[in-house]
Amino acid sequence: MTDPGAAPKARRGRPPSTSLNQQLILDTALAIVEREGPDALTLRRLGTDLGTNHTAVLRHFAGKDEILLGLAERLIEHAMDGFVPDAAWRPTLESLARRLRAACLTHPHLAILTATRVSRRSAAFQGADVVIRALRQAGFDERDAARYYRSLVDTALAVSSYEAATAALDSASRDGDRLAWRREYLLAPPDRYPDLAAAAPHLARADEDDQFETTLGLLLDAVEARAAGRLTPRSR
Incomplete structure (x- = not known):
């Protein structure tokens, strides 16, 4: 007989709802997005994968949008992890842009889902502080x-998330688009x-590496020219 006073057991492979916390919910949400794509992420699906009713998730997040902001922060945390600014402003901005691109390509579905969001959290504030400090160092x-x-x-986010969207395509579509540059355009x-x-x-x-570096170089060349007074903004 089952002891009526015993605590209920969690379903195998799933944590009991009492162990829920924000980090676990975000880990699970990220796993769903990376495994099945952005459209698979719903509160009900989160509840299923967490082994609890989806309403339990709402005790930790106000709604799905807040979860998305938490995931956006994860992307920036990936980019900022271990980052050390250079002594000069331009290498600092180059390195940070490349790190952001790498994070988007490591988590392409996450980049598609969150690249346009403003996470309003510590990693985003840290990144903003680094970029603004570098620009002030340049003389602005x-x-x-x-x-x-x-x-x-x-x-940087637009170019990186565009590239992430390409990386997230099925292999036939992705290879077909790349082949077009060597076939249809030549004809x-x-x-x-x-x-x-x-x-x-x-x-x-x-290719993608050349496109990113070319775009980054054009932007920073313009910033450098403006810092030196060689290029005047058209509108203030």
Whole structure:
């Protein structure tokens, strides 16, 4: 006979609901997203994977949106882990942008889901502080440092999450898109598209690494030119 006073046992492989905490919920949410994609993440699915009613999750997060913000923070934490700023402002920004890209490519589904969100948490504040300090080190006042911070971070996230979306495609679609640069574009009729035809042999060599580094270089060249007074903003 079952002892009526005994505590109920958790289902095998799942923690009892009393052990729930924010970190466990975020770990489980991240696992769902990485395994099955962003659309699989729902409160009910979280409850199922945690072995509890989904309403128990709401004791730790106000709703799904707060969970998404927590996941956005995870992405930034990945990028910031072990980061040490350089003595010079430009290498600091280059390194941080590359770290952000690496985090997005390591967790492509997470990047797709959260790249446009503002996490409002400590890792995001730390990253913002580093970027703004580097821009002030370059010679900008607080107003311009704030403006360029937004532009740099949003562009780095946009390029990285775009690349993450490519990485998240099924292999046939991804390979087909890459092959197009070496096939369809090379076959573009030069009488109709003369400049494209001239550049077409080089398009396939402009791969994801080259695209990111080129975009990053263009942005930081512009920042450096403005810092030196060689390039004046069109609007203030």
